[in-house]
Amino acid sequence: MxxxxxxxxxxxxxxxxxxxxxxxxxxxxxxxxxxxxxxxxxxxxxxxxxxxxxxxxxxxxxxxxxxxxxxxxxxxxxxxxxxxxxxxxxxxxxxxxxxxxxxxxxxxxxxxxxxxxxxxxxxxxxxxxxxxxxxxxxxxxxxxxxxxxxxxxxxxxxxxxxxxxxVDAARYALPTASRAALRQTVRAELGLPQQAWVIGGVGRLVPGKRFDLLIDSLAELTVLAGQHPALREPWLLLVGAGPELEELQHRAALRGVRGRLVCTGERDDVPELLTAMDVLAAPSTEETFGLTVLEGLAAGLPVRHSACPALDELPPEAAPEAVRIPSDAASYTAALCELWSRRSLPLPQPPAVAHYxxxxxxxxxxxxxxxxxxx
Incomplete structure (x- = not known):
């Protein structure tokens, strides 16, 4: 045919x-x-x-x-x-x-x-x-x-x-050593410190994605990092292009974290870029499916999100590391703080990834x- x-x-x-x-x-x-x-x-x-x-x-x-x-x-x-x-x-x-x-x-x-x-x-x-x-x-x-x-x-x-x-589950299923090497390479390419704690966001840079909330959370975490030197430096990596780029960069400058914001622009190597992250955050309140959330889970990341119809159709045990939270800066700051104290180890792909x-x-x-x- x-x-x-x-x-x-x-x-x-x-x-x-x-x-x-x-x-x-x-x-x-x-x-x-x-x-x-x-x-x-x-x-x-x-x-x-x-x-x-x-x-x-x-x-x-x-x-x-x-x-x-x-x-x-x-x-x-x-x-x-x-x-x-x-x-x-x-x-x-x-x-x-x-x-x-x-x-x-x-x-x-x-x-x-x-x-x-x-x-x-x-x-x-x-x-x-x-x-x-x-x-x-x-x-x-x-x-x-x-x-x-x-x-x-x-x-x-x-x-x-x-x-x-x-989601192309097989593309994300890397052996531990290969993933670690790729993570190091991608971070070096993007100018991310190897020991940084990286919050990730993926999607069009438009108001509906609410990436402004992640900048506000980054600013709060940066203050906390100054008070607790044992915690790794927080950074924010945004993958995508769109009309809100300059506004997001301006907001980061106003909050004093422009130097910790990395925007990649449009990329077609999202699976590789996800290895540079420690957590995927998706604060958008309206999604028709929520593919980015599934990609984060396939890449072995904990995910904090505000809308994902794909997971709403499955039982909670299908994706235990994908937690739905309100789309506001305080909720994301609290959720990210909780993850910040964990060791960043790749997680196994949950059943939701196989389902999709x-x-x-x-x-x-x-x-x-x-x-x-x-x-």
């Missing part, structure tokens, strides 16, 4: 990295190509390195309707049996182009939908109307969590398959493709 994945862009975001993982693990009977409407970033480079054909449609903006005939032409000439779209804009153009190009089996994954918010933006009546009009052109919508499926149901979308995101292993998720997606193709 020939499959064309259509996605809005290929920067190193959650949906983009998830697509990359799926393509690495889908059964070989499904031969996939990718079309990006715009922004062929780090994930496009990684996909091409994996041998995946990536088509850049060079869309110039949300209203650049010229992308539709280009995408339709690609669908018509590519001999695809199925089109799979990712993210809102790609869902609109991709479903329509698939129908115009003669492909009737169309899947759309809904990666980031909350009540009243889609991909971090408010849902206006116009946005919702376009979404529902495009949905009628597809075969099914894949929801990455039951939470997303519930919102789709509230919107009146009835053709839904729940298929969660996945990308190999199992990709196999389920392959079976969904097969089922839809014979309808």
């Amino acid at each position: 020939r499959v064309l994945h259509v996605i809005t862009g290929l920067a190193a975001g959650g949906a983009e990295r998830q697509l990359q993982l799926l393509l690495r693990h889908l059964p070989e009977r499904h031969r996939c190509e990718v079309a990006t409407l715009t922004n062929p970033g780090a994930v496009a480079t990684a996909l091409r390195a994996d041998g995946v054909t990536v088509h850049d449609l060079r869309m110039r903006g949300n209203r650049d309707l010229a992308v539709l005939p280009r995408l339709t032409r690609l669908v018509r000439t590519g001999g695809y049996d199925l089109v799979h779209t990712h993210l809102y804009r790609a869902g609109l153009y991709g479903r329509l182009a698939a129908r115009l190009g003669g492909v009737r089996t169309v899947v759309a994954t809904e990666h980031s939908l909350h009540p009243g918010v889609i991909e971090g933006r408010s849902v206006t009546p116009g946005v919702k109307a376009l979404y529902l009009a495009a949905e009628r052109l597809g075969s099914t919508t894949v929801a990455v969590s039951r939470q997303v499926a519930g919102t789709l149901d509230d919107w009146g979308v009835r053709r839904v398959d729940v298929l969660p995101n996945g 292993d990308i190999a199992r998720i990709a196999d389920s997606l392959g079976r969904l493709y097969d089922r839809l193709a014979v309808v």
Whole structure:
């Protein structure tokens, strides 16, 4: 089966990295190509390195309707049996182009939908109307969590398959000596002291992620470190890019901890960067899945988070080192203080990681493709 994945862009975001993982693990009977409407970033480079054909449609903006005939032409000439779209804009153009190009089996994954918010933006009546009009052109919508499926149901979308995101568990399962060596190398590259105690945050640098709380906690911990010399120096490592970078750096300067904040920008080596951390903190209050939390657990880190629908669907014993706390600076400071006094030893991967292993998720997606193709 020939499959064309259509996605809005290929920067190193959650949906983009998830697509990359799926393509690495889908059964070989499904031969996939990718079309990006715009922004062929780090994930496009990684996909091409994996041998995946990536088509850049060079869309110039949300209203650049010229992308539709280009995408339709690609669908018509590519001999695809199925089109799979990712993210809102790609869902609109991709479903329509698939129908115009003669492909009737169309899947759309809904990666980031909350009540009243889609991909971090408010849902206006116009946005919702376009979404529902495009949905009628597809075969099914894949929801990455039951939470997303519930919102789709509230919107009146009835053709839904729940298929969660996945984590590449094997990539994180490093022998102790290899992990220690990698940790030392990554810290040296980033300018992190080898003996520092590093709080980590991963995600887009946008207000909704609440990384400002971690800067406030870092400032409080730095004061405590001055009073207790036996404690290791606290540092904060933020992995990701976004419009809030300068504001976060300014806040760190005001709190006197700019020198202990390291921002990596957009990176596609998150598993390696996680080895440099001692704890992963995720203070966002709204997540559609919570993949970063699972990645932290896969990397052997204790995790403190404020929202993770993926874990909400499992019993507490599936991830005992992932503790949910309120999204405020005082709660994170207290939780981090408690972890600060522990030895930072890698933890075993909990059952939640195996449950969301990308190999199992990709196999389920392959079976969904097969089922839809014979309808």
